[in-house]
Amino acid sequence: MSDQITLTEKQKKLIEQLGIYHEKSGLSPASGRIKALLTVSPVLELSFDQIRETLQLSKSATSNSINLLMSMGAIDYITHPGDRKRFFRSKIGNWRDTMKQSFRNITNVADLLEEILIQRPNETEEFNKNLEEVISFMRYFKKEIPSLYKKWDKSE
Amino acid sequence: MSDQITLTEKQKKLIEQLGIYHEKSGLSPASGRIKALLTVSPVLELSFDQIRETLQLSKSATSNSINLLMSMGAIDYITHPGDRKRFFRSKIGNWRDTMKQSFRNITNVADLLEEILIQRPNETEEFNKNLEEVISFMRYFKKEIPSLYKKWDKSE
DNA sequence: TTTATAGTTCTTATAATTGAGAACTAAAAA
DNA sequence: TTTTTAGTTCTCAATTATAAGAACTATAAA
Numbered sequence A, B: 001m002s003d004q005i006t007l008t009e010k011q012k013k014l015i016e017q018l019g020i021y022h023e024k025s026g027l028s029p030a031s032g033r034i035k036a037l038l039t040v041s042p043v044l045e046l047s048f049d050q051i052r053e054t055l056q057l058s059k060s061a062t063s064n065s066i067n068l069l070m071s072m073g074a075i076d077y078i079t080h081p082g083d084r085k086r087f088f089r090s091k092i093g094n095w096r097d098t099m100k101q102s103f104r105n106i107t108n109v110a111d112l113l114e115e116i117l118i119q120r121p122n123e124t125e126e127f128n129k130n131l132e133e134v135i136s137f138m139r140y141f142k143k144e145i146p147s148l149y150k151k152w153d154k155s156e
Numbered sequence C: 001t002t003t004a005t006a007g008t009t010c011t012t013a014t015a016a017t018t019g020a021g022a023a024c025t026a027a028a029a030a
Numbered sequence D: 001t002t003t004t005t006a007g008t009t010c011t012c013a014a015t016t017a018t019a020a021g022a023a024c025t026a027t028a029a030a
Helices: A009-024 A029-040 A048-054 A059-071 A092-118 A125-155 B009-024 B029-040 B048-055 B059-071 B092-118 B125-155
Strands: A075-079 A086-090 B075-079 B086-090
Touching: A009 A029, A009 B092, A029 A048, A029 A059, A029 A075, A029 A086, A029 B092, A048 A059, A048 A086, A059 A075, A092 A125, A092 B009, A092 B029, A092 B125, A125 B092, A125 B125, B009 B029, B029 B048, B029 B059, B029 B075, B029 B086, B048 B059, B048 B086, B059 B075, B092 B125
Parallel strands: none
Antiparallel strands: A075 A086, B075 B086
């Protein structure tokens, strides 16, 4: 019956906080909580019903959110022999790709800003110069990311 | 009567695209369009009614969005002697601060992840190691931003 | 002093998100 | 073959976000 997992008050608070952070990054409340639960939970692999009951969600919200998070590559699942259940877990090991994705979002706007710059009147000199600088910095930033990773790897 | 400013189809399309980008970053449609208009418009300083009529917004949506963008530091205004109107303009010159703000959002989660790490069981070794790495990279990244700006400045 | 201007604020109306609950489905177990 | 399990999908209700429109306000102009 009760698949609810036991969490300390501290853990519940951290799930809430991390969940809100995920919401700000564009996830729905339910998806954010599930992603957060799979980061905070001492048990790394949780079944559908453990997630559902721990977070008090409906089956539909749980199913839809799990599938969204899987399609985003944020979580995956494993099965255990003799058990039909799937056990979901965070793909935190993929953090480099996740990070790269979020950098891509910052830098991809550079192309759009360039299109804007191209059709601006030459007369708005100071403005255009600032726009040019933003674009230039974004591209420089993008270019430097690999070496940033390399330098971090070394410093580890 | 008509304070609507003239825009090419291309400019309208760019406002739409940049507006959607701003929406994805958390602004409402109206705020996103206003910020985009003040980036694309060949006329840099636009009055309340020029913004309103060009984007076909209600007075309330225009007023609330303008005030939100001002409180965020995304736009400001000037007045011209003998004219009561305020003329709003993009604060694109502040792009370094804007960029820093968006970096802060990425790196601020490090403290939360650290709190999560601290209370995790030692048994989930691999997971904890990954979490540790994310935190370490985020902090390294934050630390490197100033020198990234410096190097970019030089390369300019 | 009255009127016009430049917005602001308040009260809805509409639309979009979100998730609940029930009905359904496919595969495995009995 | 029937039943149970592990989810999925559909429909709908509730909440939330968004902005329209009207009423209001403060300042300046006439």
